[in-house]
Amino acid sequence: MLIDTYGRVATDLRVSLTDRCNLRCTYCMPEEGLQWLAKPDLLTDDEIVRLIGIAVTELGVTEVRFTGGEPLLRPGLVGIVERCADLGPRPRMSLTTNGIGLQRTAQALHDAGLDRVNVSLDTLRPEVFQAITRRKRHDDVLRGLDAARTAGLTPVKVNAVLMPGLNDDEAPELLAWALESGYELRFIEQMPLDPQHGWKRDGMITAGDILASLRTRFTLTPEEEDERGSAPAERWLVDGGPARVGVIASVTRPFCRACDRTRLTADGQVRTCLFAREESDLRGALRSGAPDEEIARLWRLAMWGKKAGSGLDDPSFLQPDRPMSAIGG
Ligand code: SAM
Ligand code: SF4
Secondary structure (H helix, E strand, C coil): CCECCCCCECCEEEEECCCCCCCCCCCCCCCCCCCCCCHHHCCCHHHHHHHHHHHHHHCCCCEEEEECCCHHHCCCHHHHHHHHHCCCCCCEEEEEECCCCHHHHHHHHHHHCCCEEEEECCCCCHHHHHHHHCCCCHHHHHHHHHHHHHHCCCCCEEEEECCCCCCCCCHHHHHHHHHHHCCEEEEECCCCCCCCCCCCHHHCCCHHHHHHHHCCCCCEEECCHHHCCCCCCEEEEECCCCCEEEEECCCCCCCHHHCCEEEECCCCEEECCCCCCCCEECHHHHHCCCCHHHHHHHHHHHHHCCCCCCCCCCCCCCCCCCCHHHHCC
Protein backbone atom coordinates (compact mmCIF):
# COMPACT_ATOMS: atom_id res chain seq x y z
CA MET A 1 0.00 0.00 0.00
CA LEU A 2 0.98 3.61 -0.43
CA ILE A 3 0.52 4.75 3.13
CA ASP A 4 1.79 7.97 4.71
CA THR A 5 2.72 8.91 8.27
CA TYR A 6 -0.81 10.29 8.85
CA GLY A 7 -2.37 6.92 7.98
CA ARG A 8 -3.78 8.01 4.64
CA VAL A 9 -3.70 5.42 1.88
CA ALA A 10 -3.26 6.53 -1.74
CA THR A 11 -5.42 4.50 -4.11
CA ASP A 12 -6.01 7.18 -6.75
CA LEU A 13 -3.18 7.78 -9.23
CA ARG A 14 -3.06 10.89 -11.46
CA VAL A 15 -0.78 10.36 -14.43
CA SER A 16 0.31 13.33 -16.49
CA LEU A 17 0.92 12.23 -20.07
CA THR A 18 2.37 15.48 -21.38
CA ASP A 19 3.09 19.04 -20.27
CA ARG A 20 1.97 20.42 -23.65
CA CYS A 21 -1.41 21.86 -24.45
CA ASN A 22 -3.41 23.38 -27.29
CA LEU A 23 -5.01 25.96 -24.97
CA ARG A 24 -3.34 28.55 -22.76
CA CYS A 25 -5.73 28.94 -19.83
CA THR A 26 -4.56 31.94 -17.86
CA TYR A 27 -4.76 30.14 -14.48
CA CYS A 28 -2.59 27.29 -15.76
CA MET A 29 -0.10 28.34 -18.46
CA PRO A 30 1.67 31.47 -19.65
CA GLU A 31 0.78 32.86 -23.07
CA GLU A 32 4.21 31.93 -24.35
CA GLY A 33 7.73 31.19 -23.20
CA LEU A 34 7.07 28.04 -21.18
CA GLN A 35 9.98 25.63 -21.42
CA TRP A 36 8.62 22.21 -22.54
CA LEU A 37 9.98 19.03 -21.08
CA ALA A 38 12.60 17.59 -23.44
CA LYS A 39 11.43 14.53 -25.38
CA PRO A 40 14.06 12.17 -23.93
CA ASP A 41 12.96 13.18 -20.43
CA LEU A 42 9.36 12.12 -21.03
CA LEU A 43 8.36 8.64 -20.00
CA THR A 44 7.72 6.39 -22.99
CA ASP A 45 4.39 4.59 -23.36
CA ASP A 46 6.03 1.37 -22.16
CA GLU A 47 7.45 3.11 -19.09
CA ILE A 48 4.07 4.63 -18.25
CA VAL A 49 2.30 1.30 -18.55
CA ARG A 50 4.96 -0.38 -16.43
CA LEU A 51 4.65 2.22 -13.66
CA ILE A 52 0.86 2.04 -13.68
CA GLY A 53 1.18 -1.75 -13.56
CA ILE A 54 3.39 -1.52 -10.46
CA ALA A 55 0.96 0.93 -8.85
CA VAL A 56 -2.01 -1.33 -9.51
CA THR A 57 -0.55 -4.76 -8.84
CA GLU A 58 1.90 -3.95 -6.01
CA LEU A 59 0.73 -0.74 -4.40
CA GLY A 60 -3.04 -0.95 -4.16
CA VAL A 61 -3.97 1.74 -6.70
CA THR A 62 -7.54 1.22 -7.93
CA GLU A 63 -8.23 4.45 -9.85
CA VAL A 64 -6.11 5.87 -12.64
CA ARG A 65 -6.77 9.33 -14.04
CA PHE A 66 -4.91 10.47 -17.16
CA THR A 67 -4.24 14.17 -17.32
CA GLY A 68 -1.66 16.74 -18.42
CA GLY A 69 -1.14 19.26 -20.07
CA GLU A 70 -3.63 18.01 -22.59
CA PRO A 71 -3.61 14.18 -22.53
CA LEU A 72 -5.36 13.91 -25.91
CA LEU A 73 -2.16 15.31 -27.44
CA ARG A 74 -0.32 12.13 -26.46
CA PRO A 75 -0.25 9.98 -29.61
CA GLY A 76 -0.14 6.69 -27.68
CA LEU A 77 -3.09 7.45 -25.38
CA VAL A 78 -5.52 4.83 -26.73
CA GLY A 79 -2.83 2.14 -26.58
CA ILE A 80 -1.89 3.09 -23.01
CA VAL A 81 -5.54 2.82 -21.93
CA GLU A 82 -5.91 -0.52 -23.70
CA ARG A 83 -2.85 -1.98 -21.98
CA CYS A 84 -3.91 -0.69 -18.56
CA ALA A 85 -7.34 -2.24 -19.04
CA ASP A 86 -5.58 -5.62 -19.23
CA LEU A 87 -4.00 -5.22 -15.79
CA GLY A 88 -5.25 -7.41 -13.00
CA PRO A 89 -7.02 -6.13 -11.00
CA ARG A 90 -8.31 -3.81 -13.68
CA PRO A 91 -8.17 -0.19 -12.45
CA ARG A 92 -11.04 2.22 -13.07
CA MET A 93 -9.77 4.69 -15.65
CA SER A 94 -10.77 8.24 -16.45
CA LEU A 95 -9.39 11.18 -18.38
CA THR A 96 -9.30 14.89 -17.60
CA THR A 97 -9.25 16.80 -20.86
CA ASN A 98 -10.09 20.13 -22.41
CA GLY A 99 -12.21 18.15 -24.88
CA ILE A 100 -10.45 19.34 -28.05
CA GLY A 101 -10.10 16.31 -30.30
CA LEU A 102 -12.39 14.16 -28.16
CA GLN A 103 -14.87 14.14 -30.99
CA ARG A 104 -12.43 11.96 -32.94
CA THR A 105 -11.19 9.73 -30.12
CA ALA A 106 -14.07 9.28 -27.65
CA GLN A 107 -15.30 6.01 -29.16
CA ALA A 108 -11.81 4.53 -29.47
CA LEU A 109 -11.04 5.48 -25.86
CA HIS A 110 -14.27 3.88 -24.68
CA ASP A 111 -13.56 0.73 -26.69
CA ALA A 112 -10.03 0.60 -25.25
CA GLY A 113 -11.48 0.51 -21.73
CA LEU A 114 -11.68 4.12 -20.55
CA ASP A 115 -14.59 4.45 -18.12
CA ARG A 116 -15.21 8.19 -17.90
CA VAL A 117 -14.09 11.67 -18.80
CA ASN A 118 -13.94 15.03 -17.04
CA VAL A 119 -14.05 17.82 -19.58
CA SER A 120 -12.97 21.29 -18.54
CA LEU A 121 -15.24 24.10 -19.70
CA ASP A 122 -15.47 27.37 -17.84
CA THR A 123 -17.99 29.28 -19.91
CA LEU A 124 -20.82 29.02 -22.43
CA ARG A 125 -19.76 32.28 -24.09
CA PRO A 126 -17.27 31.89 -26.95
CA GLU A 127 -15.70 35.31 -26.39
CA VAL A 128 -15.17 34.61 -22.69
CA PHE A 129 -13.73 31.20 -23.59
CA GLN A 130 -11.21 32.99 -25.79
CA ALA A 131 -10.33 35.44 -23.02
CA ILE A 132 -9.71 32.61 -20.54
CA THR A 133 -8.00 30.08 -22.83
CA ARG A 134 -6.43 32.53 -25.33
CA ARG A 135 -7.75 30.31 -28.15
CA LYS A 136 -10.92 30.18 -30.32
CA ARG A 137 -11.87 26.54 -29.69
CA HIS A 138 -15.17 26.76 -27.81
CA ASP A 139 -17.10 24.77 -30.44
CA ASP A 140 -14.52 21.96 -30.41
CA VAL A 141 -15.02 21.51 -26.68
CA LEU A 142 -18.82 21.34 -27.03
CA ARG A 143 -18.47 18.77 -29.81
CA GLY A 144 -16.01 16.77 -27.70
CA LEU A 145 -18.45 16.71 -24.80
CA ASP A 146 -21.24 15.53 -27.02
CA ALA A 147 -19.06 12.76 -28.44
CA ALA A 148 -18.06 11.59 -24.95
CA ARG A 149 -21.70 11.25 -23.94
CA THR A 150 -22.57 9.39 -27.15
CA ALA A 151 -19.61 7.04 -26.71
CA GLY A 152 -20.78 6.13 -23.19
CA LEU A 153 -17.89 7.73 -21.29
CA THR A 154 -20.37 8.50 -18.56
CA PRO A 155 -21.10 10.13 -16.22
CA VAL A 156 -19.50 12.96 -18.19
CA LYS A 157 -18.29 15.50 -15.66
CA VAL A 158 -17.60 19.12 -16.51
CA ASN A 159 -14.98 21.07 -14.54
CA ALA A 160 -15.36 24.84 -14.37
CA VAL A 161 -13.09 27.44 -12.79
CA LEU A 162 -14.66 30.86 -12.18
CA MET A 163 -12.49 33.91 -12.67
CA PRO A 164 -13.34 37.35 -11.31
CA GLY A 165 -14.61 39.73 -13.97
CA LEU A 166 -14.67 37.03 -16.65
CA ASN A 167 -17.18 34.28 -15.88
CA ASP A 168 -18.02 34.75 -12.20
CA ASP A 169 -21.63 35.54 -13.12
CA GLU A 170 -22.07 32.32 -15.10
CA ALA A 171 -22.56 29.67 -12.42
CA PRO A 172 -26.39 29.35 -12.69
CA GLU A 173 -26.25 29.42 -16.49
CA LEU A 174 -23.60 26.69 -16.55
CA LEU A 175 -25.62 24.55 -14.17
CA ALA A 176 -28.84 24.94 -16.19
CA TRP A 177 -26.95 23.91 -19.32
CA ALA A 178 -25.27 20.93 -17.60
CA LEU A 179 -28.60 19.67 -16.24
CA GLU A 180 -30.20 19.95 -19.64
CA SER A 181 -27.28 18.19 -21.35
CA GLY A 182 -26.93 15.40 -18.79
CA TYR A 183 -23.44 16.41 -17.60
CA GLU A 184 -22.39 16.54 -13.97
CA LEU A 185 -20.98 19.98 -13.23
CA ARG A 186 -18.24 20.64 -10.69
CA PHE A 187 -16.79 24.02 -9.89
CA ILE A 188 -13.14 24.16 -8.88
CA GLU A 189 -11.80 27.03 -6.79
CA GLN A 190 -8.86 28.65 -8.50
CA MET A 191 -5.62 27.55 -6.84
CA PRO A 192 -2.22 29.28 -6.76
CA LEU A 193 -0.71 27.26 -9.59
CA ASP A 194 -0.65 29.92 -12.28
CA PRO A 195 2.67 30.60 -13.96
CA GLN A 196 2.44 34.36 -13.38
CA HIS A 197 2.21 33.72 -9.62
CA GLY A 198 -0.60 36.27 -9.76
CA TRP A 199 -3.17 34.37 -7.65
CA LYS A 200 -4.57 36.36 -4.73
CA ARG A 201 -6.81 34.90 -2.07
CA ASP A 202 -8.69 38.19 -1.80
CA GLY A 203 -9.66 38.22 -5.43
CA MET A 204 -10.62 34.58 -5.88
CA ILE A 205 -14.16 33.27 -6.33
CA THR A 206 -14.81 31.05 -3.31
CA ALA A 207 -17.08 28.03 -2.87
CA GLY A 208 -19.29 30.31 -0.76
CA ASP A 209 -19.61 32.79 -3.66
CA ILE A 210 -20.42 29.97 -6.10
CA LEU A 211 -23.09 28.43 -3.88
CA ALA A 212 -24.68 31.82 -3.21
CA SER A 213 -24.83 32.49 -6.93
CA LEU A 214 -26.35 29.04 -7.69
CA ARG A 215 -28.96 29.51 -4.97
CA THR A 216 -30.37 32.52 -6.80
CA ARG A 217 -31.85 30.02 -9.26
CA PHE A 218 -31.73 26.51 -7.69
CA THR A 219 -32.43 24.83 -4.38
CA LEU A 220 -29.33 23.03 -3.15
CA THR A 221 -29.40 20.31 -0.50
CA PRO A 222 -26.09 18.95 0.80
CA GLU A 223 -25.42 15.34 -0.04
CA GLU A 224 -24.85 13.05 2.95
CA GLU A 225 -21.29 13.43 4.29
CA ASP A 226 -20.49 9.70 4.03
CA GLU A 227 -21.26 9.75 0.30
CA ARG A 228 -18.32 12.12 -0.20
CA GLY A 229 -15.65 9.76 1.15
CA SER A 230 -12.27 10.94 -0.06
CA ALA A 231 -13.77 12.67 -3.11
CA PRO A 232 -12.61 16.28 -3.25
CA ALA A 233 -15.97 17.55 -4.48
CA GLU A 234 -18.63 18.40 -1.96
CA ARG A 235 -21.90 17.72 -3.69
CA TRP A 236 -25.38 19.18 -3.53
CA LEU A 237 -28.64 17.77 -4.83
CA VAL A 238 -30.15 20.27 -7.25
CA ASP A 239 -33.85 21.02 -6.74
CA GLY A 240 -34.28 17.85 -4.69
CA GLY A 241 -32.17 15.61 -6.98
CA PRO A 242 -31.30 13.24 -8.46
CA ALA A 243 -29.10 15.73 -10.39
CA ARG A 244 -26.12 17.01 -8.44
CA VAL A 245 -23.58 19.79 -8.56
CA GLY A 246 -20.14 19.64 -6.98
CA VAL A 247 -17.73 22.22 -5.64
CA ILE A 248 -14.06 21.48 -5.14
CA ALA A 249 -13.02 23.99 -2.51
CA SER A 250 -9.30 23.21 -2.36
CA VAL A 251 -8.56 26.64 -0.94
CA THR A 252 -11.41 27.51 1.41
CA ARG A 253 -12.45 23.99 2.51
CA PRO A 254 -9.40 21.78 1.94
CA PHE A 255 -9.87 18.02 2.03
CA CYS A 256 -6.23 17.07 2.75
CA ARG A 257 -7.14 14.86 5.72
CA ALA A 258 -9.00 12.48 3.42
CA CYS A 259 -6.59 12.76 0.48
CA ASP A 260 -6.05 9.47 -1.36
CA ARG A 261 -3.93 10.79 -4.26
CA THR A 262 -0.54 10.04 -5.63
CA ARG A 263 0.75 11.76 -8.76
CA LEU A 264 3.14 10.93 -11.54
CA THR A 265 4.49 13.67 -13.81
CA ALA A 266 5.14 13.15 -17.52
CA ASP A 267 8.87 12.96 -16.76
CA GLY A 268 8.47 10.24 -14.17
CA GLN A 269 8.49 12.10 -10.86
CA VAL A 270 6.21 11.10 -8.01
CA ARG A 271 4.46 14.04 -6.36
CA THR A 272 2.56 13.50 -3.15
CA CYS A 273 0.43 16.64 -3.58
CA LEU A 274 -0.36 19.31 -6.19
CA PHE A 275 1.40 21.77 -3.90
CA ALA A 276 4.40 19.62 -3.00
CA ARG A 277 7.77 21.26 -3.53
CA GLU A 278 9.61 17.95 -3.51
CA GLU A 279 9.47 15.18 -6.10
CA SER A 280 10.87 11.66 -6.16
CA ASP A 281 12.43 10.37 -9.33
CA LEU A 282 11.23 7.01 -10.64
CA ARG A 283 12.47 7.50 -14.20
CA GLY A 284 16.11 7.18 -13.16
CA ALA A 285 15.39 3.89 -11.41
CA LEU A 286 13.38 2.61 -14.39
CA ARG A 287 16.14 3.46 -16.83
CA SER A 288 18.89 2.00 -14.70
CA GLY A 289 17.16 -1.37 -14.79
CA ALA A 290 15.60 -1.45 -11.30
CA PRO A 291 13.17 -4.35 -10.77
CA ASP A 292 9.50 -3.71 -9.96
CA GLU A 293 10.03 -4.30 -6.22
CA GLU A 294 12.67 -1.55 -6.07
CA ILE A 295 10.44 0.92 -7.92
CA ALA A 296 7.55 0.03 -5.59
CA ARG A 297 9.85 0.64 -2.61
CA LEU A 298 10.85 4.09 -3.92
CA TRP A 299 7.20 4.98 -4.51
CA ARG A 300 6.25 3.91 -0.96
CA LEU A 301 9.15 5.91 0.44
CA ALA A 302 8.00 9.01 -1.48
CA MET A 303 4.46 8.70 -0.13
CA TRP A 304 5.74 8.21 3.42
CA GLY A 305 7.02 11.80 3.16
CA LYS A 306 3.59 13.23 2.22
CA LYS A 307 2.84 16.35 4.25
CA ALA A 308 -0.31 16.74 6.34
CA GLY A 309 -1.75 19.45 4.11
CA SER A 310 -1.21 21.72 1.15
CA GLY A 311 0.29 24.46 3.34
CA LEU A 312 -1.85 27.08 1.59
CA ASP A 313 -2.74 28.68 4.91
CA ASP A 314 0.83 28.76 6.10
CA PRO A 315 2.38 32.27 5.87
CA SER A 316 5.54 30.64 4.49
CA PHE A 317 3.59 28.96 1.61
CA LEU A 318 5.54 28.93 -1.63
CA GLN A 319 3.97 28.01 -4.96
CA PRO A 320 5.48 24.93 -6.60
CA ASP A 321 8.02 25.68 -9.32
CA ARG A 322 6.07 23.81 -11.98
CA PRO A 323 2.85 25.40 -13.23
CA MET A 324 -0.32 23.28 -13.14
CA SER A 325 0.13 22.18 -16.77
CA ALA A 326 3.45 20.52 -15.92
CA ILE A 327 2.26 18.94 -12.66
CA GLY A 328 -0.90 17.34 -14.01
CA GLY A 329 -4.19 18.61 -12.66
N1 SAM B 1 -5.89 19.95 -20.11
C1 SAM B 1 -6.79 19.17 -19.33
C2 SAM B 1 -7.95 19.98 -18.85
O1 SAM B 1 -7.91 21.20 -18.96
O2 SAM B 1 -8.89 19.39 -18.34
C3 SAM B 1 -6.14 18.45 -18.18
C4 SAM B 1 -5.14 19.19 -17.35
S1 SAM B 1 -5.77 20.58 -16.45
C5 SAM B 1 -4.33 21.11 -15.62
C6 SAM B 1 -6.79 19.78 -15.24
C7 SAM B 1 -7.78 20.66 -14.51
O3 SAM B 1 -7.07 21.57 -13.72
C8 SAM B 1 -8.69 21.47 -15.40
O4 SAM B 1 -10.03 21.21 -15.03
C9 SAM B 1 -8.33 22.89 -15.10
O5 SAM B 1 -9.44 23.75 -15.17
C10 SAM B 1 -7.79 22.78 -13.71
N2 SAM B 1 -6.86 23.85 -13.36
C11 SAM B 1 -5.77 24.27 -14.02
N3 SAM B 1 -5.15 25.28 -13.36
C12 SAM B 1 -5.88 25.50 -12.24
C13 SAM B 1 -5.77 26.39 -11.14
N4 SAM B 1 -4.79 27.27 -11.06
N5 SAM B 1 -6.70 26.31 -10.16
C14 SAM B 1 -7.72 25.42 -10.24
N6 SAM B 1 -7.88 24.55 -11.24
C15 SAM B 1 -6.98 24.59 -12.23
FE1 SF4 C 1 -4.32 23.28 -21.07
FE2 SF4 C 1 -5.89 22.15 -19.27
FE3 SF4 C 1 -4.02 23.96 -18.52
FE4 SF4 C 1 -6.13 24.80 -19.91
S1 SF4 C 1 -6.18 23.87 -17.86
S2 SF4 C 1 -3.96 25.33 -20.32
S3 SF4 C 1 -6.54 23.09 -21.21
S4 SF4 C 1 -3.64 21.99 -19.37
